[in-house]
Amino acid sequence: STALSHEINQPLSAVKTYAQNALTYLQRGRQSEAMENIGRISELTDRMAAISKHLRNFARKPNPTFGSTTIAKVIEDALLVVSARLREQSVTVTTDLHDAGLLVRGGPVRLQQVMVNLILNALDAMKGQADPTIAISVAQVENTVQVSVRDNGPGIKTQDLDQIFDPFFTTKEVGQGLGLGLSISYNIIKDFGGTLSAHNSEGGGACFVVSLDQGEGEQVAAQ
Template structure:
């Protein structure tokens, strides 16, 4: 072994040994401290990482808290809005409650008033029933009075027609007496067998005259009886002919010309033939009296069909009606005739009869030239079955 390879021997003194031991002890302490520091660093790193996680979680929590805060703000805003709406609804509800109380109070008051009104209505209905019954009774009395008035008018008309009717009956009676006298003479002379045909002819002629007189009397009896309130189908031309038959002798004696223009088609109306005949008798009588001082005396009766009505005009060539009296001619007891020559009921009765038949009567007045009375009556319209 070489001397160079031998370990170097260092001599250490006691102080140095103690110092070395002290350094070694310090080294151990330092190592322990280092180890402790490393452990602390390790733990600190763990705490740091945990803190970072905590901070990250806190950031999340802060974000969630911020979102929740915003949501809470919205909730609070909605709550405030709902609260205000609730307050308004509460106010409205309170107002409604108050209004309902007022309504209930008004309803109560209304019920009280209604009860009073009901009681008053019961009294009114009772009074109305009594009034209605009274009106019906008065209406019935009025109809009876009107029928009596119409009947009185007919009797007055018959009274005026008496003279003419007597002449009308005198002719067939004289003719009958003549024909019967001829037949008696033939029998007395023994000509009954040889002149049987002539005898039969004389007797037939006498029967015809008797039938004519009977027809006139029968018509007078029919016209004179109380008219039925029931309306029936009647031929208007027959009514006009009946009125003319009763007046024809008077009109002939006064040299009054009669012109009748009636359509060939049957004119059917619903009514009372006796009452309508009285209407035409009244109009013809007025026309007759209006032409007393006239040279030209003519009465014209004309019928025209217009849709669902018939229009009958009765015109004369008399003096007409004074203009200041036109509006009064249909008034009861009004007449332009001299005292004792008229009752003033003719046109009033005529107006009432036409109204009762659902028609109308109009006047076309021509002072100094005559008057035209126009009657409008509804035509009978049969219902299909």
């Protein structure tokens, strides 16, 4: 509640200030300054709308029934979504998808959202680093499927590991993120009956692991 209050009240206060300034500029015939302030108001309202959009994910009702989807296809689609960023940062991506036809219990749309978020977080963690690398692997452990996304960045600080999935927790600079991506991803995987965890790899860098029940071929995929 405190974090949400801060996230909303800060831009609201700025909107009021810019609106008052814009009115003053218009009264004085200084239209260019007024237009500049109105533009800033528009940007701030977009920011508040983004917060509201993310929060709707917490209010959704979990779907009690889920189908199956091919995890390799989800990963390939997610990599396609972020391909421009990968090229921009000259990131090397290695994949070990185990079995191209391996199914997991969950919907392709929200699973892709989770994978995109994990990959983008890895990109942010490795920004400015030489030879950035992301390794994505799929492993079958009894009746579960584990998807690991590992980077070679600085890793996660020990004191942050226990709260990294908390809403509004972020280690990014102000304006670079709302701290909702991992929390939303955590709840999506939880809705599917799985888990999302994080740890630091022995060779350095952070590793996020999505664990899901293996799917059944006759099920129809949910979203």
